[in-house]
Amino acid sequence: MDFSGKKIIVGVTGGIAAYKSAEIVRSFKKRGAEVRVLMTANGAKFITPLTMETLSENEVITEMFPEKRMVGIRHISLADWADLILVAPATANFIAKVRAGLADDILSTVVISFTRKVVFAPAMNVHMYENSIVQDNIRELSEFGYEFIEPGVGDLACGDLGKGRMAEPEEIVERVWKTLNPRQDLKGKKVVVTASRTEEPIDAVRFLSNPSTGKMGFSMAAEALSRGAKVTLISGPTDLSPPSGVSFVRVKTTNEMFEASRKAFKSADILVMAAAPSDFAPKVVRKDKIKKTEEGLQLTLRPTVDILKELGKAKGKRILVGFAVETDNEVANAKKKLKSKNLDLIVLNNPLRAGAGFGTDTNIATLIDRGGKVEKLSKMKKGELAGRIFDHLMTIGRKGKRRPETQP
Ligand SMILES: Cc1cc2nc3c(=O)[nH]c(=O)nc-3n(C[C@H](O)[C@H](O)[C@H](O)COP(=O)(O)O)c2cc1C
Incomplete structure:
Protein backbone atom coordinates (compact mmCIF):
# COMPACT_ATOMS: atom_id res chain seq x y z
CA MET A 1 0.00 0.00 0.00
CA ASP A 2 1.63 3.17 -1.21
CA PHE A 3 0.02 6.39 0.05
CA SER A 4 2.55 8.72 -1.62
CA GLY A 5 0.90 11.97 -2.64
CA LYS A 6 -2.27 11.24 -0.66
CA LYS A 7 -3.56 13.82 1.81
CA ILE A 8 -5.57 12.43 4.69
CA ILE A 9 -7.34 14.13 7.58
CA VAL A 10 -7.58 11.89 10.63
CA GLY A 11 -10.38 12.97 12.96
CA VAL A 12 -10.12 11.79 16.55
CA THR A 13 -13.21 11.88 18.78
CA GLY A 14 -13.70 11.08 22.45
CA GLY A 15 -13.47 7.32 22.83
CA ILE A 16 -11.03 4.95 24.50
CA ALA A 17 -9.95 3.62 21.09
CA ALA A 18 -8.29 7.01 20.43
CA TYR A 19 -4.99 5.39 21.43
CA LYS A 20 -5.27 3.21 18.31
CA SER A 21 -5.50 6.28 16.07
CA ALA A 22 -1.84 7.03 16.87
CA GLU A 23 -0.93 3.74 15.20
CA ILE A 24 -3.12 4.62 12.21
CA VAL A 25 -1.42 8.02 11.75
CA ARG A 26 1.98 6.37 12.05
CA SER A 27 1.05 3.80 9.44
CA PHE A 28 -0.22 6.44 6.97
CA LYS A 29 2.98 8.45 7.43
CA LYS A 30 5.22 5.41 7.04
CA ARG A 31 3.49 4.70 3.71
CA GLY A 32 4.05 8.20 2.36
CA ALA A 33 0.78 10.04 3.12
CA GLU A 34 0.52 13.61 4.31
CA VAL A 35 -1.61 13.65 7.45
CA ARG A 36 -3.45 16.40 9.34
CA VAL A 37 -5.03 15.44 12.65
CA LEU A 38 -8.18 17.19 13.86
CA MET A 39 -9.44 16.38 17.34
CA THR A 40 -12.67 17.11 19.15
CA ALA A 41 -12.19 18.64 22.61
CA ASN A 42 -13.17 15.28 24.10
CA GLY A 43 -10.87 13.41 21.74
CA ALA A 44 -7.97 15.47 23.09
CA LYS A 45 -8.78 14.16 26.59
CA PHE A 46 -8.02 10.59 25.50
CA ILE A 47 -4.77 11.12 23.61
CA THR A 48 -2.61 14.24 23.65
CA PRO A 49 -2.36 16.51 20.63
CA LEU A 50 1.41 16.41 21.25
CA THR A 51 1.51 12.67 20.45
CA MET A 52 -0.49 13.17 17.28
CA GLU A 53 1.54 16.24 16.31
CA THR A 54 4.77 14.27 16.64
CA LEU A 55 3.46 11.33 14.63
CA SER A 56 1.79 13.38 11.89
CA GLU A 57 4.64 15.93 11.73
CA ASN A 58 1.94 18.58 11.48
CA GLU A 59 0.17 20.95 13.82
CA VAL A 60 -2.90 19.30 15.40
CA ILE A 61 -6.10 21.33 15.24
CA THR A 62 -8.56 21.15 18.11
CA GLU A 63 -10.11 24.65 18.04
CA MET A 64 -12.63 26.17 15.67
CA PHE A 65 -11.55 29.64 16.83
CA PRO A 66 -7.83 29.60 17.69
CA GLU A 67 -6.57 32.29 20.09
CA LYS A 68 -4.00 33.37 17.54
CA ARG A 69 -6.06 34.84 14.66
CA MET A 70 -5.31 33.32 11.29
CA VAL A 71 -5.79 34.69 7.82
CA GLY A 72 -8.33 32.75 5.68
CA ILE A 73 -11.09 30.31 6.49
CA ARG A 74 -9.33 27.32 7.93
CA HIS A 75 -12.12 24.72 7.76
CA ILE A 76 -12.67 25.42 4.06
CA SER A 77 -8.99 25.24 3.15
CA LEU A 78 -8.67 21.99 5.11
CA ALA A 79 -11.71 20.53 3.32
CA ASP A 80 -10.20 21.56 -0.03
CA TRP A 81 -6.80 20.14 0.89
CA ALA A 82 -7.66 16.53 1.79
CA ASP A 83 -8.35 13.52 -0.43
CA LEU A 84 -10.16 11.68 2.35
CA ILE A 85 -11.28 12.12 5.96
CA LEU A 86 -11.02 9.20 8.35
CA VAL A 87 -12.80 9.59 11.70
CA ALA A 88 -11.26 7.01 14.04
CA PRO A 89 -12.55 6.47 16.60
CA ALA A 90 -15.99 7.78 15.72
CA THR A 91 -18.14 8.19 18.82
CA ALA A 92 -21.92 7.70 18.88
CA ASN A 93 -22.12 11.43 19.57
CA PHE A 94 -20.03 12.42 16.57
CA ILE A 95 -21.91 10.13 14.17
CA ALA A 96 -25.20 11.63 15.41
CA LYS A 97 -23.85 15.13 14.92
CA VAL A 98 -22.87 14.47 11.32
CA ARG A 99 -26.22 12.88 10.58
CA ALA A 100 -27.95 15.95 12.01
CA GLY A 101 -25.70 18.20 9.93
CA LEU A 102 -24.25 19.92 13.00
CA ALA A 103 -21.04 21.90 12.67
CA ASP A 104 -20.18 23.04 16.18
CA ASP A 105 -16.48 22.20 16.31
CA ILE A 106 -13.60 22.09 13.84
CA LEU A 107 -13.93 18.39 12.96
CA SER A 108 -17.69 18.37 12.35
CA THR A 109 -17.41 21.63 10.39
CA VAL A 110 -14.70 20.21 8.12
CA VAL A 111 -16.69 16.97 7.64
CA ILE A 112 -19.80 18.93 6.61
CA SER A 113 -17.72 21.08 4.22
CA PHE A 114 -16.03 18.09 2.64
CA THR A 115 -17.05 16.85 -0.81
CA ARG A 116 -14.94 13.68 -1.08
CA LYS A 117 -15.04 10.39 0.85
CA VAL A 118 -15.51 10.32 4.63
CA VAL A 119 -14.81 7.02 6.38
CA PHE A 120 -15.95 6.35 9.94
CA ALA A 121 -14.48 3.71 12.23
CA PRO A 122 -17.11 3.54 15.00
CA ALA A 123 -15.98 2.48 18.47
CA MET A 124 -18.26 2.24 21.46
CA ASN A 125 -19.87 0.05 24.07
CA VAL A 126 -22.02 -2.76 22.63
CA HIS A 127 -25.26 -1.28 24.04
CA MET A 128 -24.44 2.07 22.50
CA TYR A 129 -23.59 0.45 19.17
CA GLU A 130 -26.73 -1.68 19.12
CA ASN A 131 -28.98 1.22 20.08
CA SER A 132 -31.54 1.69 17.30
CA ILE A 133 -30.79 5.43 17.15
CA VAL A 134 -27.08 4.76 16.49
CA GLN A 135 -27.90 2.05 13.96
CA ASP A 136 -30.38 4.34 12.25
CA ASN A 137 -27.76 7.12 12.05
CA ILE A 138 -25.23 4.71 10.51
CA ARG A 139 -27.80 3.42 8.02
CA GLU A 140 -28.84 6.91 6.98
CA LEU A 141 -25.27 8.17 6.61
CA SER A 142 -24.33 5.05 4.60
CA GLU A 143 -27.17 5.87 2.24
CA PHE A 144 -25.71 9.36 1.82
CA GLY A 145 -22.42 7.74 0.76
CA TYR A 146 -20.45 7.89 4.03
CA GLU A 147 -18.42 4.76 4.58
CA PHE A 148 -18.35 2.75 7.82
CA ILE A 149 -15.77 0.22 8.93
CA GLU A 150 -17.68 -2.30 10.97
CA PRO A 151 -16.42 -2.63 14.54
CA GLY A 152 -15.35 -6.04 15.77
CA VAL A 153 -16.78 -8.30 18.44
CA GLY A 154 -14.78 -8.90 21.59
CA ASP A 155 -13.87 -7.63 25.06
CA LEU A 156 -14.65 -3.94 25.28
CA ALA A 157 -12.75 -1.43 27.39
CA CYS A 158 -15.84 -1.04 29.64
CA GLY A 159 -15.69 -4.75 30.56
CA ASP A 160 -18.68 -5.76 28.42
CA LEU A 161 -18.39 -8.34 25.68
CA GLY A 162 -19.93 -7.67 22.26
CA LYS A 163 -19.79 -5.64 19.10
CA GLY A 164 -18.32 -2.16 19.31
CA ARG A 165 -14.55 -2.57 19.42
CA MET A 166 -12.94 -0.38 16.79
CA ALA A 167 -11.51 -2.31 13.84
CA GLU A 168 -7.76 -2.88 14.13
CA PRO A 169 -5.48 -0.12 12.70
CA GLU A 170 -4.16 -2.43 9.99
CA GLU A 171 -7.68 -3.15 8.72
CA ILE A 172 -8.59 0.56 8.82
CA VAL A 173 -5.50 1.56 6.84
CA GLU A 174 -6.26 -1.13 4.27
CA ARG A 175 -9.88 0.03 3.89
CA VAL A 176 -8.76 3.64 3.43
CA TRP A 177 -6.29 2.49 0.79
CA LYS A 178 -9.03 0.60 -1.04
CA THR A 179 -11.30 3.63 -0.87
CA LEU A 180 -8.59 5.87 -2.28
CA ASN A 181 -7.65 3.35 -4.97
CA PRO A 182 -10.91 1.76 -6.04
CA ARG A 183 -10.37 -1.19 -8.32
CA GLN A 184 -12.78 -0.92 -11.23
CA ASP A 185 -12.30 -4.39 -12.70
CA LEU A 186 -16.07 -5.05 -12.58
CA LYS A 187 -17.02 -1.82 -14.32
CA GLY A 188 -19.75 -2.40 -16.87
CA LYS A 189 -20.63 -5.79 -15.35
C1 LIG B 1 -13.78 6.93 29.83
C2 LIG B 1 -14.75 7.23 28.73
C3 LIG B 1 -14.75 6.45 27.61
C4 LIG B 1 -15.64 6.70 26.55
N1 LIG B 1 -15.62 5.90 25.46
C5 LIG B 1 -16.49 6.13 24.45
C6 LIG B 1 -16.47 5.31 23.29
O1 LIG B 1 -15.67 4.40 23.15
N2 LIG B 1 -17.36 5.59 22.32
C7 LIG B 1 -18.29 6.59 22.41
O2 LIG B 1 -19.09 6.76 21.51
N3 LIG B 1 -18.30 7.39 23.50
C8 LIG B 1 -17.44 7.19 24.51
N4 LIG B 1 -17.45 8.00 25.63
C9 LIG B 1 -18.41 9.09 25.67
C10 LIG B 1 -17.95 10.26 24.81
O3 LIG B 1 -16.67 10.70 25.24
C11 LIG B 1 -18.98 11.38 24.90
O4 LIG B 1 -20.18 10.96 24.27
C12 LIG B 1 -18.49 12.66 24.29
O5 LIG B 1 -19.54 13.61 24.36
C13 LIG B 1 -18.01 12.50 22.87
O6 LIG B 1 -17.55 13.73 22.36
P1 LIG B 1 -17.04 13.94 20.86
O7 LIG B 1 -17.92 13.08 20.00
O8 LIG B 1 -17.24 15.38 20.59
O9 LIG B 1 -15.62 13.55 20.85
C14 LIG B 1 -16.55 7.78 26.67
C15 LIG B 1 -16.51 8.59 27.80
C16 LIG B 1 -15.64 8.32 28.81
C17 LIG B 1 -15.62 9.20 30.02
Missing part, protein backbone atom coordinates in the same frame (compact mmCIF):
# COMPACT_ATOMS: atom_id res chain seq x y z
CA LYS A 190 -23.98 -6.67 -13.85
CA VAL A 191 -23.64 -8.75 -10.71
CA VAL A 192 -26.52 -10.50 -8.97
CA VAL A 193 -25.99 -11.66 -5.38
CA THR A 194 -28.34 -13.70 -3.22
CA ALA A 195 -27.95 -13.53 0.54
CA SER A 196 -29.26 -14.77 3.87
CA ARG A 197 -31.75 -17.58 4.48
CA THR A 198 -35.25 -18.26 3.26
CA GLU A 199 -38.23 -19.08 5.45
CA GLU A 200 -40.81 -21.73 4.55
CA PRO A 201 -44.07 -21.33 6.46
CA ILE A 202 -45.42 -24.29 8.45
CA ASP A 203 -48.55 -22.56 9.72
CA ALA A 204 -49.75 -19.03 10.52
CA VAL A 205 -46.84 -18.31 12.90
CA ARG A 206 -44.10 -20.92 12.40
CA PHE A 207 -41.54 -21.49 9.68
CA LEU A 208 -38.66 -23.74 8.64
CA SER A 209 -35.31 -22.00 8.16
CA ASN A 210 -31.59 -21.89 9.07
CA PRO A 211 -29.30 -19.44 10.92
CA SER A 212 -27.78 -17.66 7.87
CA THR A 213 -27.64 -13.89 8.55
CA GLY A 214 -26.65 -12.64 5.09
CA LYS A 215 -23.24 -11.25 6.11
CA MET A 216 -21.32 -13.07 3.39
CA GLY A 217 -23.77 -12.11 0.63
CA PHE A 218 -23.93 -8.49 1.74
CA SER A 219 -20.10 -8.37 1.76
CA MET A 220 -20.05 -9.80 -1.77
CA ALA A 221 -22.53 -7.16 -2.93
CA ALA A 222 -20.51 -4.34 -1.30
CA GLU A 223 -17.28 -5.61 -2.88
CA ALA A 224 -18.81 -5.89 -6.36
CA LEU A 225 -20.23 -2.39 -6.01
CA SER A 226 -16.87 -0.94 -4.92
CA ARG A 227 -15.24 -2.55 -7.97
CA GLY A 228 -17.60 -0.73 -10.30
CA ALA A 229 -20.35 -3.31 -10.93
CA LYS A 230 -24.07 -2.66 -11.09
CA VAL A 231 -25.37 -4.86 -8.31
CA THR A 232 -28.72 -6.48 -7.57
CA LEU A 233 -28.86 -7.93 -4.07
CA ILE A 234 -31.66 -10.44 -3.47
CA SER A 235 -31.98 -11.20 0.20
CA GLY A 236 -34.09 -13.34 2.46
CA PRO A 237 -34.92 -12.13 5.99
CA THR A 238 -32.00 -10.26 7.60
CA ASP A 239 -31.22 -7.47 10.05
CA LEU A 240 -28.50 -6.04 7.79
CA SER A 241 -28.89 -2.83 5.79
CA PRO A 242 -28.05 -3.13 2.09
CA PRO A 243 -24.98 -1.18 0.88
CA SER A 244 -26.04 2.12 -0.64
CA GLY A 245 -26.15 1.92 -4.42
CA VAL A 246 -27.34 -1.67 -4.81
CA SER A 247 -30.72 -2.52 -6.22
CA PHE A 248 -32.27 -4.40 -3.29
CA VAL A 249 -34.91 -7.11 -3.57
CA ARG A 250 -36.34 -8.54 -0.37
CA VAL A 251 -37.78 -12.08 -0.48
CA LYS A 252 -39.01 -14.64 2.02
CA THR A 253 -39.39 -18.13 0.55
CA THR A 254 -37.07 -20.18 -1.69
CA ASN A 255 -39.55 -19.87 -4.52
CA GLU A 256 -39.60 -16.06 -4.19
CA MET A 257 -35.79 -16.07 -4.23
CA PHE A 258 -35.82 -18.25 -7.35
CA GLU A 259 -38.29 -15.98 -9.13
CA ALA A 260 -36.29 -12.84 -8.25
CA SER A 261 -33.02 -14.53 -9.32
CA ARG A 262 -34.58 -15.72 -12.56
CA LYS A 263 -35.69 -12.19 -13.37
CA ALA A 264 -32.30 -10.63 -12.55
CA PHE A 265 -30.50 -13.50 -14.34
CA LYS A 266 -31.54 -12.25 -17.77
CA SER A 267 -29.22 -9.24 -17.79
CA ALA A 268 -26.55 -10.58 -15.39
CA ASP A 269 -22.88 -11.22 -16.18
CA ILE A 270 -21.99 -12.73 -12.81
CA LEU A 271 -24.26 -14.49 -10.32
CA VAL A 272 -23.10 -15.07 -6.78
CA MET A 273 -25.44 -17.41 -4.95
CA ALA A 274 -24.40 -16.79 -1.35
CA ALA A 275 -27.82 -17.40 0.19
CA ALA A 276 -28.71 -20.49 2.17
CA PRO A 277 -32.22 -21.20 0.89
CA SER A 278 -34.27 -23.78 2.68
CA ASP A 279 -33.99 -27.07 0.76
CA PHE A 280 -37.34 -28.30 2.08
CA ALA A 281 -40.76 -26.83 2.69
CA PRO A 282 -43.81 -28.31 4.42
CA LYS A 283 -46.04 -30.06 1.89
CA VAL A 284 -49.13 -28.51 3.43
CA VAL A 285 -49.13 -25.01 4.97
CA ARG A 286 -51.85 -24.51 7.59
CA LYS A 287 -53.54 -21.10 7.54
CA ASP A 288 -54.23 -21.20 11.29
CA LYS A 289 -51.76 -21.90 14.12
CA ILE A 290 -51.27 -25.63 14.70
CA LYS A 291 -52.37 -26.45 18.27
CA LYS A 292 -49.86 -27.84 20.74
CA THR A 293 -50.61 -31.51 21.39
CA GLU A 294 -49.31 -34.20 23.74
CA GLU A 295 -48.65 -36.69 20.96
CA GLY A 296 -46.39 -34.33 18.93
CA LEU A 297 -46.55 -33.55 15.25
CA GLN A 298 -45.36 -35.09 12.02
CA LEU A 299 -44.61 -32.84 9.08
CA THR A 300 -44.24 -34.03 5.53
CA LEU A 301 -41.67 -31.97 3.64
CA ARG A 302 -41.24 -31.48 -0.07
CA PRO A 303 -38.02 -30.38 -1.78
CA THR A 304 -37.92 -26.73 -2.81
CA VAL A 305 -36.66 -25.57 -6.19
CA ASP A 306 -32.87 -25.98 -6.59
CA ILE A 307 -32.01 -22.37 -7.54
CA LEU A 308 -28.34 -23.04 -8.24
CA LYS A 309 -29.08 -26.05 -10.44
CA GLU A 310 -31.78 -24.25 -12.44
CA LEU A 311 -29.55 -21.22 -13.05
CA GLY A 312 -26.58 -23.49 -13.80
CA LYS A 313 -28.53 -25.29 -16.51
CA ALA A 314 -29.30 -22.04 -18.30
CA LYS A 315 -26.25 -19.93 -17.53
CA GLY A 316 -24.71 -19.69 -21.01
CA LYS A 317 -21.79 -17.23 -20.88
CA ARG A 318 -22.60 -16.00 -17.41
CA ILE A 319 -20.25 -16.71 -14.52
CA LEU A 320 -21.93 -18.61 -11.70
CA VAL A 321 -20.54 -18.78 -8.16
CA GLY A 322 -21.98 -21.09 -5.53
CA PHE A 323 -21.31 -21.67 -1.86
CA ALA A 324 -21.00 -25.07 -0.24
CA VAL A 325 -21.43 -25.73 3.44
CA GLU A 326 -19.84 -29.11 4.07
CA THR A 327 -18.99 -30.80 7.34
CA ASP A 328 -17.36 -33.97 6.01
CA ASN A 329 -15.43 -34.97 2.84
CA GLU A 330 -15.43 -31.25 2.24
CA VAL A 331 -13.33 -30.81 -0.92
CA ALA A 332 -14.69 -33.94 -2.65
CA ASN A 333 -18.30 -32.93 -1.97
CA ALA A 334 -17.70 -29.36 -3.09
CA LYS A 335 -16.09 -30.55 -6.34
CA LYS A 336 -19.11 -32.76 -6.96
CA LYS A 337 -21.44 -29.80 -6.42
CA LEU A 338 -19.35 -27.56 -8.69
CA LYS A 339 -19.78 -30.06 -11.52
CA SER A 340 -23.40 -31.06 -10.98
CA LYS A 341 -24.58 -27.44 -10.77
CA ASN A 342 -22.39 -26.24 -13.68
CA LEU A 343 -20.61 -23.63 -11.53
CA ASP A 344 -17.47 -21.65 -12.38
CA LEU A 345 -16.39 -21.30 -8.77
CA ILE A 346 -17.45 -22.79 -5.48
CA VAL A 347 -16.71 -21.30 -2.06
CA LEU A 348 -16.44 -24.09 0.44
CA ASN A 349 -16.72 -23.59 4.17
CA ASN A 350 -17.30 -25.77 7.19
CA PRO A 351 -19.46 -24.04 9.84
CA LEU A 352 -18.18 -26.44 12.50
CA ARG A 353 -14.74 -24.77 12.41
CA ALA A 354 -14.20 -21.91 14.89
CA GLY A 355 -14.47 -18.56 13.09
CA ALA A 356 -16.36 -19.95 10.08
CA GLY A 357 -19.94 -20.20 8.94
CA PHE A 358 -23.24 -18.60 9.88
CA GLY A 359 -23.48 -15.30 11.75
CA THR A 360 -19.73 -14.88 12.35
CA ASP A 361 -17.79 -11.83 11.10
CA THR A 362 -15.08 -14.13 9.76
CA ASN A 363 -14.94 -17.20 7.56
CA ILE A 364 -12.44 -19.88 6.57
CA ALA A 365 -12.97 -20.78 2.94
CA THR A 366 -11.52 -22.88 0.16
CA LEU A 367 -12.10 -21.67 -3.40
CA ILE A 368 -12.38 -24.33 -6.10
CA ASP A 369 -12.82 -23.36 -9.74
CA ARG A 370 -13.93 -25.33 -12.77
CA GLY A 371 -10.35 -25.47 -14.04
CA GLY A 372 -9.46 -27.51 -10.93
CA LYS A 373 -7.55 -24.76 -9.12
CA VAL A 374 -7.96 -25.04 -5.34
CA GLU A 375 -7.14 -21.99 -3.18
CA LYS A 376 -7.16 -22.62 0.57
CA LEU A 377 -7.64 -19.37 2.48
CA SER A 378 -6.93 -18.66 6.12
CA LYS A 379 -9.46 -17.17 8.56
CA MET A 380 -10.40 -13.66 7.45
CA LYS A 381 -13.21 -11.12 7.71
CA LYS A 382 -16.08 -11.75 5.33
CA GLY A 383 -15.41 -8.40 3.63
CA GLU A 384 -11.84 -9.43 2.86
CA LEU A 385 -12.98 -12.85 1.71
CA ALA A 386 -15.42 -11.21 -0.71
CA GLY A 387 -12.41 -9.42 -2.27
CA ARG A 388 -10.47 -12.66 -2.56
CA ILE A 389 -13.42 -14.42 -4.21
CA PHE A 390 -13.72 -11.72 -6.89
CA ASP A 391 -9.91 -11.72 -7.32
CA HIS A 392 -10.05 -15.45 -8.00
CA LEU A 393 -13.03 -15.02 -10.30
CA MET A 394 -11.13 -12.50 -12.41
CA THR A 395 -8.35 -15.06 -12.97
CA ILE A 396 -10.84 -17.58 -14.39
CA GLY A 397 -11.81 -15.19 -17.19
CA ARG A 398 -13.70 -16.68 -20.04
CA LYS A 399 -11.74 -19.89 -20.45
CA GLY A 400 -13.45 -23.19 -21.12
CA LYS A 401 -16.45 -24.35 -23.05
CA ARG A 402 -19.82 -23.15 -21.90
CA ARG A 403 -23.25 -24.58 -22.48
CA PRO A 404 -25.60 -22.57 -24.66
CA GLU A 405 -27.84 -20.01 -23.04
CA THR A 406 -31.47 -20.87 -22.21
CA GLN A 407 -34.02 -19.43 -19.81
CA PRO A 408 -34.27 -21.01 -16.31
